[in-house]
Amino acid sequence: MGSVPAWLLRHQVFVEALEGEGPLGPEFAEQVVERAFIAEKRRMVRDAEGSEVVSETTVIMRLDAVCPAGSRVTVNGRTTYVIVSARQDGGGLPTPDHLEVALQ
Template identity: 70%
Template sequence: MGAIPDWLLRHQVLVEPFTGEGPYGPELGEQTLIRCFIDHKRRLVRNAEGAEVVSETTVIMPLDTVCPAGSRVIIGDRASTVITSARRDGGGLPVPDHLEVVLQ
């Protein structure tokens, strides 16, 4: 199947990818408009340090999107920080390849 079908990408977000720590805190890359699918659902997830935190939203993006933990995702007028992201690559199986991004 390969890439996630365009008809599933019903929403749009702005992504500012985390690029590292600077002298004044997190540094973010250029803001990019990404087509995606948004699932507003509260759930308990683990962050990069292994602590349990509450996620309010999961965003499904194309697999080639750059959006690591610490990135900023803007949905409408609300900015959220990425708790974690996971590549869902089917390796040639008939499933949609995508990036799953979990937001605070």
Template identity: 85%
Template sequence: MYGEQVAERAFIDEKRRLVRDSEGAEVVSETTVIMRLDAVCPAESRVTVNGRITYAIVSARQDGAGLPTPDHLEVACQ
């Protein structure tokens, strides 16, 4: 069961890469979604990218803690 659908503006990187899921297993990610830092997208979230449904493998906050960096949430999807 999923929560209410939320639309987010995001940068999409459709490049295959190897990531580790929340349990440490190696998984192939087909798409990386980069969105605003305070967005919420935990592992196993259903994500629609360019009309294609995929699922979040793992998400990571990239926060410069006040430094002038491009802070964002990075979500690796199947």
């Protein structure tokens, strides 16, 4: 199967990938547009430190999208931040490979 079929990625999200911390706070890459599947559903996730956090939105993107934890994402006109992102890669198996991103 390979990656998630393009016809499922019906929405656009605007991603500013976190590049690190600067003297004035977080530094972000230039904004890019990614095609995505959006699930507006509240759920508990664990952040990078292992704390339980409520995620309001889950976004599915292409596997090679760059969207690490802390990145700024605009979805449906709402700007929020990535709690955690996880690569779902079947390593050549017939799976729908993708990047799953949990947003605040």
